[in-house]
Amino acid sequence: MKMKISVIIPVYNAEKYISKAVESALQLDEVYEIVLVEDQSPDHALQLCHELTQKHSRVKLFQHPDQGNHGAGASRNLGIEKATGDFIAFLDADDYYLPNRFDAEKELFKDPKVDGVFNAIGTEYLTEKGKEEFQSKFKEISLSTVNYPTEGEEVFKGLLSLTTKTFGTSFHLNSLTIRRAALEAHHIRFNKDLRVHQDSEFIIKLAYHCYLKTGNITEAVAMRGIHDDNRITKIVKYSPQYNQRQFLLWKSLNDWAISNHIPTEARKRIYLQYKSFDLSLKKGLIKYCTILGEALKNPEILKTKYRFTYYNR
Structure with a gap:
């Protein structure tokens, strides 16, 4: 039976990238719907979102009830509430999926004990300034992944550096697929009060409450776009x-x-x-x-x- 995956994309100031993000998800048969949550963008992203919904029946658009700006965490929460697929996946509006995005999931989710699967993602430099800022603060990262296959309780321990082996970097939200029923059973949502790092907090909580398993950790299943406006590069570490x-x-x-x-x-x-x-x-x-x-x-x-x-x- 084909998977029915809802891909949630929070949209803010992403008119340059949102079309590519949506198209990359639409190419995948497992994607049942794409849930766009527009977060009062200052650019023309909302107009582009409307155009995408008119062009593609699988694309749905939502805004917060007050049509205000509430941040990525609140936007993802709204996306979860509106999703109707059996599985939830996430995608940042300035990133995109690769054709192999759900290959591991199709096999691993045959095991009913597996609540979620995470994979590796790659890095693409979209602007020279973004590249310089990113590389000045971080090591050259061609692949964001973990160091070894693992599952269950060991994922939670690895994220907290409590394992005997070095787990590696935390996996990226773009690489995660989770059963919607698992989110509901454990009442897991993003902390809307955290304007940054709400994804890191969500992943740690998820790893504790749910049974996660590594999927493809040796090659990218999605690409993270690095450009001039990435928040991750704007703050000096330890400032x-x-x-x-x-x-x-x-x-x-x-x-x-x-x-x-x-x-x-x-x-x-x-x-x-x-x-x-x-x-x-x-x-x-x-x-x-x-x-x-x-x-x-x-x-x-x-x-x-x-x-x-x-x-x-």
């Missing part, structure tokens, strides 16, 4: 703005870990991440007094990879 955004991410995860009573080892790792960014935002004498107090309670915090970056500034 106050970067630290603040990381703090909000890990604080949210820490609150979630406590309320869900997740295992002690994982809960402590999340707490240390949260606390290290919390400490990075403090200044002056109070900062060092707080570090000392925290180190006495949790000596492990002095071993976090953020210690020297933050504490010695």
Whole structure:
């Protein structure tokens, strides 16, 4: 039986790219529908979205009830609510799928215990400035993937660096396919209050609540577009703005870990991440007094990879 996949695309300021993103999904037989959620774009993206719905019957367009701007997390949540396929996949409006996007899924989802599958994605430089900014902040990344095949609880542990082997970078949302029933059963949604990193938080929560499995991790199934307006390249790593955004991410995860009573080892790792960014935002004498107090309670915090970056500034 052919898979029925709903592809959710949040659309904001993407008039240059949205048509290619949609066309790349339409080429795939497994795509049952494409759910565009337009988020009050300042460009002509909304007009293009209307044109795409008129041209293709599988393309559906939605906006927030107030037609306002609510961010990618809220837009993806709205897309999940409107989706009618058996599976959910995501695609950023400035990225696109490759023809092999769902090849692994077609086999792996025959196993009913598998809730979600994730794969590798590639990087494409769309502008020279975007390329320079990206490469000045990150290593040359031709393939965003994990280091070895894994599934179930090991995925969650790998994302938190709790495995004996190095798991690698977190997988990209563009590479994920999840059963819609699994999202509903565990009430998993994006944190609409996080304007950035809501995808990272979603993936960690998903890996805890659902049974995820690696698919194709050796070759790209989608391409991430790097251009002048990528938010990921605009913030200097370990700058106050970067630290603040990381703090909000890990604080949210820490609150979630406590309320869900997740295992002690994982809960402590999340707490240390949260606390290290919390400490990075403090200044002056109070900062060092707080570090000392925290180190006495949790000596492990002095071993976090953020210690020297933050504490010695």
